[in-house]
Amino acid sequence: EDQVTQSPEALRLQEGESSSLNCSYTVSGLRGLFWYRQDPGKGPEFLFTLYSAGEEKEKERLKATLTKKESFLHITAPKPEDSATYLCAVQVMKLVFGQGTRLTINP
Amino acid sequence: DTGVSQDPRHKITKRGQNVTFRCDPISEHNRLYWYRQTLGQGPEFLTYFQNEAQLEKSRLLSDRFSAERPKGSFSTLEIQRTEQGDSAMYLCASSLGGMHYGYTFGSGTRLTVV
Numbered sequence: 001e002d003q004v005t006q007s008p009e010a011l012r013l014q015e016g017e018s019s020s021l022n023c024s025y026t027v028s029g030l031r032g033l034f035w036y037r038q039d040p041g042k043g044p045e046f047l048f049t050l051y052s053a054g055e056e057k058e059k060e061r062l063k064a065t066l067t068k069k070e071s072f073l074h075i076t077a078p079k080p081e082d083s084a085t086y087l088c089a090v091q092v093m094k095l096v097f098g099q100g101t102r103l104t105i106n107p
Numbered sequence: 108d109t110g111v112s113q114d115p116r117h118k119i120t121k122r123g124q125n126v127t128f129r130c131d132p133i134s135e136h137n138r139l140y141w142y143r144q145t146l147g148q149g150p151e152f153l154t155y156f157q158n159e160a161q162l163e164k165s166r167l168l169s170d171r172f173s174a175e176r177p178k179g180s181f182s183t184l185e186i187q188r189t190e191q192g193d194s195a196m197y198l199c200a201s202s203l204g205g206m207h208y209g210y211t212f213g214s215g216t217r218l219t220v221v
Contacts, residue, residue: 004149034209043111043198043212044150087149093163094140095200095210097149 002027006088006098013105016077021101023088024070032091033071035064037084038100044087078105111213113199119219120189127185128216132201139182140210141174142198143167150198156182157204189220 007022025033032051036044048057050066057064061082063074073086083105089095112131120126132139137158142150153172154164158179168174171189176182186193196217200210 006149036212041214041217043113043200043214046209046211049209089149094152094155095142095150096152097142099147099149 002090002092002096004088004090004096004098006086006101008101009099010102011104013075013078013103015079015105015107018074018076018078020075021073021086021088021103022070023073023098025088025090025098026069027090027092027096029092030090033066034089034091034095035062035071035073036087036089038087039084047086075103078103080105080107111199111201111211113197113213113216115216116214117217117219119221122191122220123188125185125187126189126218127183128197128199128218130182130184130199130201130213132181132199133211134180136201136203136211137179138202138204139176140200140202141182141184142200144196144198144215145194153184186218189218191220194218194220 004025032049035047038044048064053068055066061076065072085100085102087100089097114129140155141153144150154174156176171187174184196215198215200212202210
């Protein structure tokens with residue numbers, strides 16, 4: 001069965017304190033790995049798609065990387081507005097999501 | 108185009124009642140997906156359409172749930188004889204299909220069954 005596991009479940013950082021979120025997956029026939037950001041009461045907002053091991057994508061303070069078994073979302077010098085739940089999903093014929101990492105950045 | 112629209116945003120219903128939600132995807136997107144999300148969990152796949160054809164349904168989609176996408180445009184998700192366990196955020200997403208396109212999600216419909 002296709003499975004996505006994110007860790008940690010919750011992470012609290014000080015403003016400017018860099019860290020990484022992990023997404024490990026076991027799927028057959030990976031077509032892509034997606035990262036989304038979700039604010040409370042809203043739908044997920046697309047951040048990145050990664051397709052092959054070794055690929056990296058960057059957007060502002062976020063960088064996503066992919067290996068054959070996991071993906072990392074690195075956040076560099078975060079700001080309070082980066083506080084959100086970050087969701088990882090793998091695409092087989094559909095998106096299969098992890099449970100998310102709830103990130104809080106304290107000013 | 109303002110993205111994926113869902114209506115209503117919130118719905119409170121009594122147990123045993125039927126409810127229907129609507130999703131209007133981005134107009135040029137041929138694929139439409141329904142997901143369900145409970146508090147603290149990631150979205151769970153329910154079903155998806157390519158144009159008007161319903162191509163896959165999750166085991167989560169009991170026979171009380173039915174989805175339609177007439178004419179390949181908007182979609183409706185109906186839940187019959189609602190139960191308290193149906194309380195969740197119901198998310199709709201659309202995409203162009205193919206592996207190079209991300210999904211665009213709507214803001215969801217939050218259902219509370221009392």
